[in-house]
Amino acid sequence: MTDDLDDLKTLMNAATPVPDAQRRAENLSIAQENFNRAQGLQTGARPTDKRGRIARLTEGVKTMLNAVSHRGALTATTAIAAVALVMIVPQTRDYVVNPTSRAENRQAEPIAGILPTPNSESVHDGAVSDLQGLVADAPATSPKPRVRKSNAQESSSLGATMESGIAGGALYERAPSIAPSPIELDQRVVPEADTEAFANSDTNALKVTTEEPVSTFSIDVDTASYSIVRSSLMRGQLPPKDAVRVEEMVNYFPYAYLAPEGEMPFRPTITVSPTPWNEGTQLVHIGIQGELPQIAERAPLNLVFLIDTSGSMQDPTKLPLLKQSFRLLLSELRPEDQVSIVTYAGSAGQVLEPTAASERTKILSSLDQLEAGGSTAGQAGLQQAYQVAEGMAAEGEVTRVILATDGDFNVGLSDPDALKGFIAGKRDSGTFLSVLGFGRGNLDDATMQALAQNGNGQASYIDTLGEARKVLVDQLTGALFPIANDVKIQVEFNPTQIAEYRLIGYETRALRREDFSNDKVDAGDIGAGHTVTAIYEVTPVGSDAIRNGPLRYTEQVATDGSDEIGFFKLRYKIPGANQSQLIEEPIFAGQGVASEDVQFSYAIAGFGQLLRGGEYLGSWSYEDAIALANSAKGQDPFGYRAEAVTLIRLAETLAQ
Amino acid sequence: MRMTTTDENLAGAAAKGDADAFAALLARHYDRVFRLAFRLTGRADQAEDLTQDICAALPAKIAGFRGQAKFTTWLYRVVVNAAEDARRRQASHSRAATGWGDVEQMRRAEAAETAEAVDWLQRALQSLPQDLQDTLALTLEDEMTHAQAADVLGVSEGTVSWRMSDIRKRLRALRQEELAQ
Numbered sequence: 043m044t045d046d047l048d049d050l051k052t053l054m055n056a057a058t059p060v061p062d063a064q065r066r067a068e069n070l071s072i073a074q075e076n077f078n079r080a081q082g083l084q085t086g087a088r089p090t091d092k093r094g095r096i097a098r099l100t101e102g103v104k105t106m107l108n109a110v111s112h113r114g115a116l117t118a119t120t121a122i123a124a125v126a127l128v129m130i131v132p133q134t135r136d137y138v139v140n141p142t143s144r145a146e147n148r149q150a151e152p153i154a155g156i157l158p159t160p161n162s163e164s165v166h167d168g169a170v171s172d173l174q175g176l177v178a179d180a181p182a183t184s185p186k187p188r189v190r191k192s193n194a195q196e197s198s199s200l201g202a203t204m205e206s207g208i209a210g211g212a213l214y215e216r217a218p219s220i221a222p223s224p225i226e227l228d229q230r231v232v233p234e235a236d237t238e239a240f241a242n243s244d245t246n247a248l249k250v251t252t253e254e255p256v257s258t259f260s261i262d263v264d265t266a267s268y269s270i271v272r273s274s275l276m277r278g279q280l281p282p283k284d285a286v287r288v289e290e291m292v293n294y295f296p297y298a299y300l301a302p303e304g305e306m307p308f309r310p311t312i313t314v315s316p317t318p319w320n321e322g323t324q325l326v327h328i329g330i331q332g333e334l335p336q337i338a339e340r341a342p343l344n345l346v347f348l349i350d351t352s353g354s355m356q357d358p359t360k361l362p363l364l365k366q367s368f369r370l371l372l373s374e375l376r377p378e379d380q381v382s383i384v385t386y387a388g389s390a391g392q393v394l395e396p397t398a399a400s401e402r403t404k405i406l407s408s409l410d411q412l413e414a415g416g417s418t419a420g421q422a423g424l425q426q427a428y429q430v431a432e433g434m435a436a437e438g439e440v441t442r443v444i445l446a447t448d449g450d451f452n453v454g455l456s457d458p459d460a461l462k463g464f465i466a467g468k469r470d471s472g473t474f475l476s477v478l479g480f481g482r483g484n485l486d487d488a489t490m491q492a493l494a495q496n497g498n499g500q501a502s503y504i505d506t507l508g509e510a511r512k513v514l515v516d517q518l519t520g521a522l523f524p525i526a527n528d529v530k531i532q533v534e535f536n537p538t539q540i541a542e543y544r545l546i547g548y549e550t551r552a553l554r555r556e557d558f559s560n561d562k563v564d565a566g567d568i569g570a571g572h573t574v575t576a577i578y579e580v581t582p583v584g585s586d587a588i589r590n591g592p593l594r595y596t597e598q599v600a601t602d603g604s605d606e607i608g609f610f611k612l613r614y615k616i617p618g619a620n621q622s623q624l625i626e627e628p629i630f631a632g633q634g635v636a637s638e639d640v641q642f643s644y645a646i647a648g649f650g651q652l653l654r655g656g657e658y659l660g661s662w663s664y665e666d667a668i669a670l671a672n673s674a675k676g677q678d679p680f681g682y683r684a685e686a687v688t689l690i691r692l693a694e695t696l697a698q
Numbered sequence: 699m700r701m702t703t704t705d706e707n708l709a710g711a712a713a714k715g716d717a718d719a720f721a722a723l724l725a726r727h728y729d730r731v732f733r734l735a736f737r738l739t740g741r742a743d744q745a746e747d748l749t750q751d752i753c754a755a756l757p758a759k760i761a762g763f764r765g766q767a768k769f770t771t772w773l774y775r776v777v778v779n780a781a782e783d784a785r786r787r788q789a790s791h792s793r794a795a796t797g798w799g800d801v802e803q804m805r806r807a808e809a810a811e812t813a814e815a816v817d818w819l820q821r822a823l824q825s826l827p828q829d830l831q832d833t834l835a836l837t838l839e840d841e842m843t844h845a846q847a848a849d850v851l852g853v854s855e856g857t858v859s860w861r862m863s864d865i866r867k868r869l870r871a872l873r874q875e876e877l878a879q
Contacts, residue, residue, distance in 0.1 A: 046869035047862075051838050053819040059742045061732040061749070069753040070724060077712075077720050077757035351852070353779075356762065385852070391829065393853065413852055 238449070240270075241488040242284040243549040245654055250590050251537040257545055258532045258553045260565030261330070261574045262287075263520075264494065265513075266479060266487065266503040268294035271653065272685075273482060273505035275692045281653060285487065288547030288650035289576065295646065295682055297573045297639040299331035307525040308332040308568055310612060310625065313634030317579055318644050318670055319662035322587025326533075326543075326578040326629060327640050328610065332568045333525050340523060343379040343442070344396070344434035348427040350447035351385045351412055359505070360448050360481040365409050367478075367510035372406070374518050375399035382430050383408060386423025396434045424464070431473050442522055443468075445493070446478040449486035465497045466564070476521065478513070479503040491550065498527065498567055516680070520569035526614040528565040528622065531576060532558045535608040539631065541588045542581040544658065546647050558613060561622045568614070575643050579658065580607065582631070607631050641674035642683060649690050652697075664694035705769035713763045720760065724753065727770070730839070731777055737835035738781040740823065752780050767849060774839075774850040778832055785828075818876075825872055826865065833861045 249257070267290035274281035302309035313327040347368065355361040375381065376399060383394035383405075394408040427443045435441040465475055475497025477490045487503070494501035500521050502513045513521065530553060535543050557563040568574060581587050608629040613622040636644075649667045651659055668690050675683045703719075705726070711719035731752060736745035756776070763772055823831055829851075836847045837858070844862065848855040 046873060047866055050819065050822060050834075050869065054737060054838055057819060058733050058736050059745075061729055062746060065746050065750065066728055066732075069750045070721070070728065072750065073724055073753035073756055074717065074721055076754055077717055077760075080757045080761070391853070408854070411852070411854070 238282070238285075238482065238485045239488040240282060240284040241491040241550050242287060243552075245651075245657065246545045246547075246549055246552075248542050248544045248589055248658070250542055251535045251540045252596065255537055256532060256534045256555050257543070257578070258530065258555050258558045259545065259548045259576070260551045260553055261529045261531060261568065261576070262289050262548060262551050262566050263293055263568060263572050263574055264290050264491070264501045265294040266490065266501045267291055269503040269505050269509050270479075270485070270487065272509075272689055273503070275689050275696065276505075277482075278696065280693060280696050283654050286650055286653045287550065288647055288654070289551070290547075291650040292547065292575050292577070292643050292646050293573070295642065295686070296680070297329060297331075297575065297643065299329040299573055299639065301331055302333050306333075306625075307614070307616070310610065310627070311634065312610060312627070312629055313636055313640050314607070314629065314632055315634070315636035315640065318666065319648055319659045320579070320587055322585040323579050323581045324631070325644060326580055326608070327634075327636070327643065328531065328533075328576045328578075329640070329643075330529075330568065330574040330612075332520070332570060332572040332574075334571050340440075340519065342436075342439045343375065343522060344431065344436075344439055345375075345379070345381050346427045346431045346434070346441075346443045347381070347383045348423055348443055348445045349383060349385045349412060350445075352448075354483075355448055355480070357448075357481050361412065363504060363507065363510065364446050364478070364480055365412065366507055367504055367514055368409055369406065370507075370511055371514040371518065372399065372402060374515050380434050381405055382434065383412075384423060384427045384430055385412065392426065392430060396430065424461075428468050428473060432471075435473070440522060441473045442499070443473060443475045443497075444478060444499075445475060446480065447490075448479070448481040448483075449489075462492065462496045465493060469496065469498045474498040474524075477501045495566075496564070498524070498564075500569075512680070512682075517569075517571075520571045523570045524567040524617050525570050526568045527617055527619075528561070528563075529568055529574075529612065529614040530558050530563075530565045532611045532613075533578065533608050533629070534611070535580065536604065536606055537583075538604070539583055539607040540580045541583045541585065542590060544579050546577045546579060547650065548576065558611070559622075561613075561615070561620060577643065577647050582607075605630055638674040638676040642671060642676065645671035645674060645690075646686060649686070649693070653693065664690055664697065668694070706765055709760065709763045709769045709772075710765055712760045720757065723769075724756065727773060728753075730770075731773065734774060734777050734835060734839060735781065737838055738778065738832065739784070740820075744784070748777075748780055748784060752777060755780075768846070771846055771849045774836060774846075775852075778836070778850060782832075822869055822872055826868060830861055830865055830868070833858060834865055837862060 264287075267285060267287040270285045271281045271291065274285065299311045300309055308330050311329045311331070313329070314324055315327065317323045317325045349361075349364065351361070355364075372381075379399040380396045381394065381399055382392065382396040384392050393412065394405060397404055399405070424443075424445075427445075431441050431443050468475070475493060476499030477494045477497075479485055479487065479490050479501065480503075485503070487501075490501045490503075502509075502521075504510050504513060532555070551566065553563065553565065581589075606628040610627050610629055612625045614625075615622045645667050648659065648662060648670070649664070651657075652662075652664060652667065656662070668687055671683065671687050671690060675687070678684055703722075705723065708719045708723040708726075712723055728749070732745055732749045735748040735752070736742060739745050739748060759776060763769070767775075823834070826834065833847060833851065836842060836850055837844070844858040845855045848858040851858065
């Protein structure tokens with residue numbers, strides 16, 4: 043019965059036209075031109091990519107001056123840039139900067155040199171100069187003056203579309219509509235020098251207790267920020283300020299807080315001790331220790347890996363590292379666990395049907411076959427992953443989708459709200475989503491955070507095989523088996539004892555006061571064996587470290603004789619429950635003993651704040667952080683703390 | 699003596715910056731790229747544009763050719779991805795369906811023997827889901843093995859064979875449906 047296919051082949055051969063000879067010649071010469079240019083620019087283009095915006099601007103002008111000789115071309119680009127400006131102006135600043143810088147990088151990697159289009163800057167002397175700040179990254183947005191054969195352009199506007207597609211760059215203003223723009227997620231995204239986007243907010247401000255005695259936040263067990271900081275420092279750069287989330291750095295390290303007793307899934311331990319960086323204040327340290335994992339009894343796992351195989355994943359720190367990481371993970375799985383692999387972008391679809399973890403060779407060989415190539419063209423990757431996950435789920439089993447990407451979240455749903463809604467809906471049905479970030483340059487930390495938070499999973503950033511081991515092997519149980527959901531903390535400070543306070547870190551996790559008792563509001567989860575640390579810096583009444591002087595017209599609070607400095611409340615849900623449970627206890631001055639764990643967490647909190655600018659640290663320096671961390675290293679069986687000291691040293695040198 | 703040099707050697711030289719090698723390589727494969735582009739898009743003008751874009755982007759991509767795969771495999775992958783990308787963009791701009799879905803365009807295909815035969819070709823391709831269309835477009839290339847097509851598409855050889863038998867089944871069903879009418 044091959045006749046149909048043979049017929050089809052004959053027909054197809056007959057229908058296939060002969061390539062137009064003229065265009066063939068043109069295309070071949072375009073290719074050759076680009077080839078020569080790529081060779082010439084390769085050495086020049088790479089470094090500019092790293093040297094920041096200003097350098098790129100000047101480089102761009104230089105290249106432009108060298109490249110543009112024809113008056114006509116100059117006029118053409120002026121016109122194009124002017125049009126581009128008209129389109130850009132009505133947008134907000136963030137919106138403008140982000141998509142362009144995003145586009146630029148995508149273009150920069152795969153086709154360095156093909157589209158050397160700094161030409162748009164040739165019009166600096168005109169209208170553009172006023173908006174220089176806005177369009178600093180604009181070269182990528184303005185179309186190059188290459189002329190496509192006109193009938194093609196007219197007959198199908200597809201021409202322009204495809205050009206941007208294949209040339210690897212989302213060169214046009216439409217691009218952001220395809221990728222879920224992190225801007226529209228509810229975190230503010232500040233654009234960085236490349237296309238990386240980080241989730242962060244301004245450092246928590248000092249609060250005056252009489253004005254705002256209550257502080258509410260959701261716990262956060264992510265550790266991505268620390269690995270991002272490490273990857274930056276290891277490359278010899280100070281991390282971008284917004285990449286630093288102090289609480290994630292502190293929570294990166296395992297601490298041995300008091301283990302829970304009885305029915306409780308976890309136990310908070312509160313310590314109040316002097317602040318290393320300020321003699322006039324105290325630190326209130328809240329350490330939460332989750333129940334230690336019952337490794338022997340864990341439920342069977344169903345894991346669906348949703349893997350980005352877009353061209354940008356080719357880098358050795360991306361797909362190859364991902365493959366190695368999963369090999370490590372596989373060794374942790376048990377025969378009754380099931381694994382499936384779905385890819386998006388490049389090669390699409392399910393590449394490994396649900397397979398028992400015992401079939402190692404089968405899993406490994408399909409993992410090896412994964413290859414990065416092509417642009418992000420995932421259709422319904424996420425939906426497919428969830429579909430597979432639902433097919434695998436069974437009573438009493440734990441099902442997880444694990445998304446691995448370098449920042450292309452083009453998983454099939456382009457509307458960010460729809461994406462979040464979709465993930466949140468699946469979360470409620472029991473399938474959680476965790477996100478693993480790989481590689482730098484394109485990293486979309488903001489979306490990673492948003493997805494993982496909505497999916498009740500964890501966002502981790504894998505920069506080394508060591509980190510892969512920590513996340514996927516050592517802490518696998520914690521990451522995949524939550525013992526408490528929607529954990530929220532609320533602390534009320536006593537204005538007669540505490541004049542001012544501030545929460546260190548947790549900027550992106552702040553909750554409204556009323557959300558604390560609203561069980562509908564989602565918050566962070568604690569996994570088996572996790573520890574979570576939160577630190578407040580408090581200034582006692584009468585201390586000379588008070589920054590806000592008393593107000594003339596406000597009533598001064600009289601002492602009520604209590605020595606409670608505050609009241610700690612924590613709400614959590616047992617997995618599967620709708621109603622939250624409440625834990626509360628008072629906080630007393632000088633309570634607890636500052637153990638090595640507590641001291642070390644202070645060192646890291648200080649380090650994180652230094653990286654963010656250290657506005658509340660006075661003259662406390664990296665050197666002090668090193669001394670404190672060294673004195674509190676403890677046993678450090680995994681060497682994480684020793685590594686942290688190395689990083690602080692690096693930061694110290696780089697900051698000079 | 700360039701013409702006797704293998705694709706892989708040429709590509710290796712091109713990746714290192716040899717412009718002559720690149721020119722020879724592209725000239726050798728241009729028509730093949732165009733034909734595959736046509737089978738993937740179903741329209742001559744789109745195939746021309748797609749080929750132009752591939753030509754423009756290839757110089758930068760070739761630097762990434764490491765010789766792990768056959769050069770043609772690598773090249774077809776570039777073409778398939780480019781076509782996929784173009785489709786995605788089209789879809790995301792909610793334009794009317796074009797390509798194999800566009801009857802009028804196909805009617806104009808000059809080289810076609812009869813409008814009826816082309817109609818059938820058009821209907822046949824249109825009836826296939828996208829992954830099958832891509833698989834078919836690839837395997838219609840002369841000397842294309844299932845293994846190589848699988849390599850290009852990033853799926854297993856078994857998947858390609860399964861898809862081909864699925865295509866046969868669908869074509870047969872289509873025929874029977876038409877005969878019944």
